Amino acid sequence: MTILAPSILAADFSRLGEETRAIAQAGADWIHLDVMDGHFVPNISFGPAVVKALRPWTDKVFDVHLMIAPADPYLAAFAEAGADAITVHVEAGPHIHRSLQTIRGSGKRAGVALNPGTPASAIEPVLDMVDLVLVMTVNPGFGGQSFIHSALETIARVKAMTAGRSIDISVDGGITPETAGPAAQAGANILVAGSAAFKGGPDKYETNVAAIRAAADAAAGRDGVRC
Numbered sequence: 130m131t132i133l134a135p136s137i138l139a140a141d142f143s144r145l146g147e148e149t150r151a152i153a154q155a156g157a158d159w160i161h162l163d164v165m166d167g168h169f170v171p172n173i174s175f176g177p178a179v180v181k182a183l184r185p186w187t188d189k190v191f192d193v194h195l196m197i198a199p200a201d202p203y204l205a206a207f208a209e210a211g212a213d214a215i216t217v218h219v220e221a222g223p224h225i226h227r228s229l230q231t232i233r234g235s236g237k238r239a240g241v242a243l244n245p246g247t248p249a250s251a252i253e254p255v256l257d258m259v260d261l262v263l264v265m266t267v268n269p270g271f272g273g274q275s276f277i278h279s280a281l282e283t284i285a286r287v288k289a290m291t292a293g294r295s296i297d298i299s300v301d302g303g304i305t306p307e308t309a310g311p312a313a314q315a316g317a318n319i320l321v322a323g324s325a326a327f328k329g330g331p332d333k334y335e336t337n338v339a340a341i342r343a344a345a346d347a348a349a350g351r352d353g354v355r356c
């Protein structure tokens with residue numbers, strides 16, 4: 130079954146608590162929280178204080194995506210703020226192995242992210258340390274960008290590399306009902322969607338979430354029935 134993880138980067142920041150609750154009630158499985166530092170990526174979003182403030186609004190998995198470098202000085206703060214999964218970029222360095230060790234050591238799911246220009250082979254040495262691989266299908270930093278189709282190859286390579294292991298494959302950037310299918314077919318089982326999940330305001334969230342999930346489930350031949 131596809132896991133749909135709306136990115137609150139596309140939510141109304143003046144009402145983040147209500148938005149988080151609304152998208153959760155609309156059928157989101159996880160909540161994706163994009164943390165940007167204006168250094169690793171050319172945008173600044175929010176830090177652990179916001180993650181902590183949002184934690185009481187839903188009990189859904191908080192999937193924290195750190196687009197920051199270095200990440201290590203902040204891992205404990207995000208873990209304490211209520212993250213359930215913490216993903217760091219393999220490009221962010223300086224010691225991806227240590228970062229993943231720290232995340233696992235804090236009892237959280239550890240994720241490693243790959244930018245569109247990074248080969249899948251970059252994460253091979255740390256595969257036994259991760260619970261999820263996040264493949265970026267846009268260059269990180271902003272919501273609302275177009276899906277980079279060449280990244281489908283990376284998803285397929287990660288799928289092959291992780292065969293036989295219990296590792297989720299997440300895809301992030303430009304996910305819509307049109308791109309969800311190819312991403313799921315290539316091997317992704319977690320879809321992060323910002324603009325396509327939040328477009329149209331709260332009345333549309335349920336329809337948006339269902340449309341993205343249905344496209345992915347159909348393409349991957351997954352059972353879309355949820356209990």
Ligand SMILES: O=C(CO)[C@@H](O)[C@H](O)COP(=O)(O)O
Pocket residue numbers: 136138139161163194267268269270271272273274301302303304321322323324325
């Ligand atoms: O991490 C990022 C961007 O850096 C993503 O999570 C985007 O925020 C997804 O937004 P859409 O492309 O779906 O609008």
